[in-house]
Amino acid sequence: MDEAFEEWKSKKFALTVPLNVVALRDSIPPSWIKEFIQSQGKRLKFTVKFNGSLESIFSELSVPVGKSKVKPSSIMVADVVSIGDSWLNFAIKKALIEPIQDVEDQDWYNNLSTKWKVLLRRNSEGEIDPEGKIWSAPYRWGCMVIAYNKVKFRKNNLAPMEDWSDLWCPELRGRISMVDSPREVIGAVLKYMGASYNTENISSQIPGGRDAIHQNLTLLAKQVRLFDSAHYLKAFAVGDVWVAVGWSSDVLPVVKRMSNIAVVVPKSGSSLWADLWAIPATSRIETEPIGGRVRGPSPLFHQWIEFCLQTARALPFKQEVVPGASPAAIEGPVVVPKELFEGKPKLDTNLIGGVPPSDILEKCEFLQPLSDSTLADYRWLAANMQKPEHRLMDRVHQAVSSLVRFVSQISLKNSTKISS
Template structure:
């Protein structure tokens, strides 16, 4: 027995610590992966995976609760997942994600900005039929609310907007008459082709496209724009009976906190500031006095914009709003607007109506038998 014990002690075992994250495609700069591995040493088994859309990640989180079993390769088996702000309230209310234990005690949490705890041009007569826009009701109705001096995050239109829902509907109908195309996939294609003169969309789409074009400006309205974010979240798996959840058996990887803190280090903002990848670090929401820098534009036209390192100047940033989940009252208001919107093109109304309810309908259809 003593001899066997000595042989056992003489064996060397490789101790590795796993961390599996599932993120939106294109949201994590490749240099982050290399630098994180370098910072953590050889014992880290880091497995980043990517999905084409946030909807794909959300479906992977909700499927196991419907099927009562989990696929080790799904997002639900990851230590951390990217979850967009529009899906956050559903993820929380249906128990798809769990809180980060003792987050308030972590340095990365204490360092976050408080942000995290002129649209009227679109109505100009000469732009009638010359605008393309994403078919997101949060952006469409949000532009109307912002133009009327209200907030993107209005929780009850009748009590918070002058004139209530009927006034908002009137402005919305005028905007719809101005817009030639509502299509989140094709709005920039129409702009490139010259079919429209103005494209209203997300910076992650607009900035890369605009850099390849001439005589194009990217402008954030002086009255402010929407700020949207993707979050790292922990999938809830405690209700599932399984003996393998990715690389973990007793909860999330102990490297989870290191990854989040790594993502929020000031150095991580460099790929965004150098415009290698569209977007910005949460740390960039703190007002900056940084001036635009001349960058090498060899082979590419210079882009005119009021953005500085993908961030609006301080006076505009202070008027921008981080999108919050829609309250039940706000969701009801949006659905009322879509039902009462009048426009000769029925397809536009159908797309808008579908878009506002797609997240709710998709989730409810998958979770109806498992609602908690």
């Protein structure tokens, strides 16, 4: 027995702590994973699963759960998931995520800008509330931008784009593609009219009220050839449109592969978006076990957030490895050393390290939850908006189909020659 006891004492038993993260693909620098594992040592059992879209992540979080077992691979039992700020109020209201505990004791929270604290503190209905709880933590943000083809503009003697009002230029009729988001499209009209994205009472705060917005929205619809969040950049890349209006996270990776493109944040301000870390709520899951997770977040949750918000983590954003900016840059652009871009093609843009200039950033806004009455106005405007026909994408699909048939015919001819 003594010999057996001594043998048992000689063995090393390591306590491993799991941290399962579901992240939006291409939203975090690849170096983060390696560096976080190194920072935590052998005690960490770290897994990262990437998902193609925030909509997909949110859809899986929203799946109804009953008494059937939840799989360990399910997003709803991850320790941390990516969520977009536009989904935050709904996720809170439907109890899809849970509040972060003990945030006031955490350095990462205390070091956050007041702008973030205002955005993140919500009541149980998902509404911004200074007395509410903190439901998420930011790790990346960006803005709505306008990209345009400089060659097409020069050939047609058009001035460079600077603001939302340029979208109404008569020469650009049918030459614009734009995301299919009522909040962004109507928001662009509001900014064009000198109002806020978060205007609550359209009738009293906007001269001419809903009818005036509808009139400008109708004019914009005639300018836009394609409203389509999935394909608006494809139309821009093939040259069917000269201007693309979309989120910087979409636009910047695409235009870097193109030449003679400029990207601007409108000088009257733009909408801001943010990617956030949130904790899926396990209280609504009735089964035991709930995948691979114990009830309650991982003990390493705060370490992960602290890591993502460290100053050193901002470098990949400055290097444009990943589009966007570090949460610390919300107060304004930081100095970006020129040597980071030596030997790299420089994009013509007013973004500085992914951040709008300070005078423009002051006019930018995060999209806040709207009241029921304002949402009703948005629904009315969207329902009465005449969108362009999707002939453009039909032509794109036809061109792709023709190319596939052509390649197939060539392959068939070659195989016939070989067999003969």
